[in-house]
Amino acid sequence: MYGRSIRYGVLHIPIEIEGIRRGAIMLGDTLFLQFIQQLINGISLGSIYALIALGYTMVYGIMKLINFAHGDVYMVGAYVGFFAATAVRLPFFPSILLAMVVTGVLGMAVERLAYKPLRHSPKIAILTTAIGVSLFLEYTTMLVLTPQPRTFPPLLPETIYTVGGLIVSFQQLVILVVSIILMILLTYVVNHTKMGKAMRAVSYDPDAAQLMGINVDKTISFTFFVGSSLAGAAGVLVGIYYNSIEPLMGIMPGMKAFIAAVLGGIGIIPGAMAGGLILGIVEALISGFISSTFRDAAAFAILIIILLIKPTGLLGKNEHEKV
Amino acid sequence: MPMLQLEDINVYYGAIHALKGITLSVEEGQIVSLIGANGAGKTTTLRTISGLLRSKTGGITFFDKPLQKKSAEYIVCSGISHCPEGRRIFANMTVSENLEMGAFTRKDKKEVAATLKTVYEHFPRLKERMFQMAGTLSGGEQQMLAMGRALMSKPKLLLLDEPSMGLAPLLVKEIFTIIKEIHEIGTTVLLVEQNARMALSISDYAYVLETGKISLQGEARALSESEDVKKAYLGG
Numbered sequence: 018m019y020g021r022s023i024r025y026g027v028l029h030i031p032i033e034i035e036g037i038r039r040g041a042i043m044l045g046d047t048l049f050l051q052f053i054q055q056l057i058n059g060i061s062l063g064s065i066y067a068l069i070a071l072g073y074t075m076v077y078g079i080m081k082l083i084n085f086a087h088g089d090v091y092m093v094g095a096y097v098g099f100f101a102a103t104a105v106r107l108p109f110f111p112s113i114l115l116a117m118v119v120t121g122v123l124g125m126a127v128e129r130l131a132y133k134p135l136r137h138s139p140k141i142a143i144l145t146t147a148i149g150v151s152l153f154l155e156y157t158t159m160l161v162l163t164p165q166p167r168t169f170p171p172l173l174p175e176t177i178y179t180v181g182g183l184i185v186s187f188q189q190l191v192i193l194v195v196s197i198i199l200m201i202l203l204t205y206v207v208n209h210t211k212m213g214k215a216m217r218a219v220s221y222d223p224d225a226a227q228l229m230g231i232n233v234d235k236t237i238s239f240t241f242f243v244g245s246s247l248a249g250a251a252g253v254l255v256g257i258y259y260n261s262i263e264p265l266m267g268i269m270p271g272m273k274a275f276i277a278a279v280l281g282g283i284g285i286i287p288g289a290m291a292g293g294l295i296l297g298i299v300e301a302l303i304s305g306f307i308s309s310t311f312r313d314a315a316a317f318a319i320l321i322i323i324l325l326i327k328p329t330g331l332l333g334k335n336e337h338e339k340v
Numbered sequence: 341m342p343m344l345q346l347e348d349i350n351v352y353y354g355a356i357h358a359l360k361g362i363t364l365s366v367e368e369g370q371i372v373s374l375i376g377a378n379g380a381g382k383t384t385t386l387r388t389i390s391g392l393l394r395s396k397t398g399g400i401t402f403f404d405k406p407l408q409k410k411s412a413e414y415i416v417c418s419g420i421s422h423c424p425e426g427r428r429i430f431a432n433m434t435v436s437e438n439l440e441m442g443a444f445t446r447k448d449k450k451e452v453a454a455t456l457k458t459v460y461e462h463f464p465r466l467k468e469r470m471f472q473m474a475g476t477l478s479g480g481e482q483q484m485l486a487m488g489r490a491l492m493s494k495p496k497l498l499l500l501d502e503p504s505m506g507l508a509p510l511l512v513k514e515i516f517t518i519i520k521e522i523h524e525i526g527t528t529v530l531l532v533e534q535n536a537r538m539a540l541s542i543s544d545y546a547y548v549l550e551t552g553k554i555s556l557q558g559e560a561r562a563l564s565e566s567e568d569v570k571k572a573y574l575g576g
Binding site: 211214215217218221222224225226227229230231232 | 390391392411412413416417421422424428429430431432433437440441442444445489490493
């Protein structure tokens with residue numbers, strides 16, 4: 018998550034001796050280019066936040082739980098992708114698919130073993146358990162795979178395109194395209210499939226959903242599968258982009274994605290997408306124009322501001338209308 | 341042989357003993373109503389039948405098959421549909437999506453389409469608003485949607501909880517007319533109502549619930565003439 022965006026972040030101010038006017042135009046151009054460049058970086062970072070944020074928001078929507086273990090599911094996804102690419106020597110698409118399936122199943126298992134027994138317990142019990150699951154995943158990974166960072170294999174060519182002074186890497190394009198495809202798929206599933214409709218019904222009113230004959234347990238399981246597999250995909254994409262993974266890599270992006278979900282309005286799927294993109298762009302602009310040291314601070318400042326001004330998030334309504 | 345039989349049902353909310361040994365039955369083809377004051381346990385009874393709550397003792401049978409300990413899903417599939425108190429429609433979905441959710445357990449698309457057609461015949465106003473978000477409907481329309489949704493599973497027995505709640509008198513009349521229509525096409529109805537007069541007027545049989553126990557039961561007409569019921573529930 019660190020380093021690469023800083024590289025693009027250096028501001029090149031040309032020193033023009035020939036004239037102030039020409040210099041000023043050049044400066045304006047560079048600033049504009051710089052802005053667009055950071056926008057590009059921000060969108061690829063933001064689409065990863067969005068993928069992770071979707072899992073937070075879906076799980077919150079359906080069982081009103083902030084699943085703090087979600088960032089670690091993303092870390093596991095990165096490791097699965099790593100082993101798929103190194104040990105099994107799978108190419109990009111099979112690797113990411115495998116990571117999605119494994120993390121999906123992991124998410125379902127976590128829900129079944131850790132959260133389901135607590136479904137009728139006080140909220141705080143299940144929230145604490147989520148933190149426990151998070152630590153469990155982090156330190157089990159450390160125990161089994163050592164805390165040593167690993168170099169992610171180059172699953173995608175590291176081609177870099179320069180278009181009119183802008184730098185776009187092939188990897189950035191793949192991140193964007195894969196994220197968009199996954200988000201379109203998710204939107205389709207949620208709006209047009211039976212399971213997706215069941216998800217919306219359960220998240221709106223679990224009792225009423227049960228009266229329709231919807232199996233709430235199955236629906237929650239399915240939600241965890243989908244949310245976790247999106248995080249798994251994000252893990253592989255980040256592994257490729259930053260080519261280094263380690264057992265605690267899920268903490269910061271997990272928090273950021275949580276902020277993104279709150280920013281968009283927790284429980285609202287398009288909100289998580291928008292929140293992720295906005296957060297990514299803001300972070301990229303801050304690191305590009307101010308300093309990358311302030312990047313994380315900016316994310317948390319956004320959280321504080323949104324909680325002060327509009328706690329329900331950008332797309333959030335004040336309350337469900339239940340007449 | 342009654343269609344639905346409840347035998348010695350005891351339900352607790354934590355330490356609160358909400359239903360104290362309820363025994364009641366519903367004959368096929370009838371409208372049976374359950375009347376009583378707030379908190380008497382009417383809604384709890386319905387929620388126990390549809391599997392949202394569990395009885396500690398006794399049993400529930402539907403066409404001689406045991407229902408206790410079965411999932412809500414199983415109960416819907418076996419032919420009981422519950423239209424809950426307060427409508428509980430999915431406000432974030434359209435009218436037609438809500439109706440679609442009512443048919444969630446049914447696989448045959450053609451038959452579902454046929455049911456949808458009859459539901460729209462009972463509730464023409466829902467057809468006019470099929471693409472509207474359910475949350476934007478008026479109270480009466482929401483009640484119609486909740487009833488239509490419950491009918492989408494093609495139930496043999498319809499549990500109706502307070503269909504007249506919060507509606508204007510004219511609408512209450514309309515809703516009761518529709519209940520009679522639904523009954524005429526062959527649906528057995530177990531009706532929970534605060535509006536005892538209306539409920540008794542369309543029912544065959546009725547039970548009076550008082551603090552978790554059945555205090556009175558009988559033919560609806562006989563009950564509406566009983567002095568106790570008149571005094572307590574029919575306003576003199």
